[in-house]
Amino acid sequence: MHYIGVDIGSTCAKTTVMDDDCNILFQEVCPTGWSSVDTAENIRKQLAEAGFDPKDNVVVATGYGRVAIPYADKTVTEITCHCAGAVHMFGYQTMGVIDIGGQDTKIIEVANGTVKNFMMNDKCSAGTGRFLEVMANTLSVTPDQLTVLAAGGSDTSISSLCTVFAESEVISLIGRGEKKENIAFAVVDSIVRKVASQASKMDLSDKPVCLTGGLCDSEYIRKALSKELKAEVETAPQARYAGSIGAALFAKKAGAKKV
């Protein structure tokens, strides 16, 4: 028996397969695209080809697309899954988890290895991966390139939190001849400040803070967030899979029931 966690987010779909000893046997990320249903089906095919056919294993679905996965045995929200995944990955029972996702940012206060409190941004995309994506497009770079560029910039800021208005601001900066590095700096700075302001409403003091989600690969974002939060933010290479790892762990819990 294997345990499969599928996390269909707004931008990317992440899959993790675990064995009874929580060893990760398979991990995959793909764009969600415009149809969660199609994405779910593609993931099913990939899993079957890799020898982990959902029908023979336990599947827990999470993320916005969790209801679009017909082969899921159970759904669990991404808050609970990210918490479980982060606890498993980072090994802390008490910590703060910051997940910067495609369309929302979650701040989770973890105590005794479970969710004690959480908050999410509202409908607005300020401080999310989508904000970064839109600005990267405007600058004709990839989101990854943008965060690298940002490391070399300084002294520029974007004041609008609204993605649409912020894009106009970026265009004005381009028109003014501002260096790309400085604009990239301003974009990342805007996200980091927004996330930090959300985090300030939670009690994260004296606790390790861990970053999960699609932006975890960016050393610059990690550093900028650490500076803004005045705490060393930790991350891990697999942190983008935190939701699917958590889901796989819940699949393992549910596993006994299915047999």
Added chain:
Amino acid sequence: MSDYLQMWKDLDMDVETHDMLCQVLPTAFGDTFLSMENRPESMGFYDFVVSEIHGIRPSEMIAAQKEGKKVVGTFCVYVPDEVINAAGALFSGLCGGSQFWVPGGEKYLPKNTCPLVKASLGARFDRTCPFFRIVDLIVGETTCDAKKKAYEILGEDVPMYIMDMPQMKRDIDIQKWADEIKAFAAKMEELTGNTITVDGLNDAIKTINAKRKALARIFDARKNADNIPISGLDALLIMQIAFFDDPARCAEMANKVADELEQRNKDGVSVFPAGTKRILLTGTPLAIPNWKLHHIIETSGAAVVCEEMCTGTRYFENLVEEDNATLDDAYMALSKRYMKNNCSCFTPNQGRIDDILRMAKEYNVDGIIDTNLKFCCLYDTERRNVEKAVNEAGIPFLGIETDYTDSDAEQLRTRIEAFVEMLG
């Protein structure tokens, strides 16, 4: 709905636009209410009222007007229904609870006004709600800034009377509210041509107290720790309809529901599986037909067992002292009861926090969800103190801000499901 077309035309309503509302309501009601299992049989009355929502009660009101009676519209649980009743007039709550009316209100109000206020103005100015057309007078009150200014605009189209609500709870404020009630009584006498007598007012106090007691019985039945005899949605619907129904009939129907719920508790008949998480919902009112949050909560593995809201406990808790010797005594008795209500327009407002902590115990809740209508600055700001006290009491807390649209339904569902998962 039966044929009320001529009545709506006589009320100078925009019947074409109103038809659109009449078409969507049965679907919304069916999806939300009729899909629930094991509802109390006595909900049949309330289902019927909703099916004829813009027909049956309005036609009663119009019949009363033909007999020379007046109909008074109100927006707030601080306006004393007893005085209206004692003057021989009918009263009707008017708060708008549908997105349908919001764009109409936005023609007159800034966008960042709470949806309840926007919907209320939209319903009047767009001529798509019979209750707003029938009323001879609308009584406003100075509870929040948005309402105060909106009443000035509403006053261009309909006669308004404003009661000046104190915002503190000192003895001088209670005296001040008694004086306001007295002045309102004079206004009601002028409107109706009737004299308010001490006997008449005492009778009205008894009528409204009876209604409060009946509604309180329903809530008492919801306190049962081992059984959930009625869904939060059905309880909310009863409260929403209480605002515009005849008070004696409201009491009679609510007592019938309470009888059934008490029996259900004895027989262990629950509308939710054992172990369903019990939620206390606090915050801004949920005017009819705003059923969004209850529906999401109750399809996410939890049940609402109490509403600390105007459309909840604030409507019926505390009784008015009966058998007053003089009119002035009666006005003071009314003031004392109404001033026990804890709206966030008061400062300080520790009473509301005490209420919430008390209800969390009385209703055996697992968690508290505090909801705020977008742009309600008072409840929004008060949330910080509520959350702090609730956290100190060790009760899980989730704060939500939303409006009447469905655009955030999935985000809310994720938050609420995660909260229910957190409750274990």
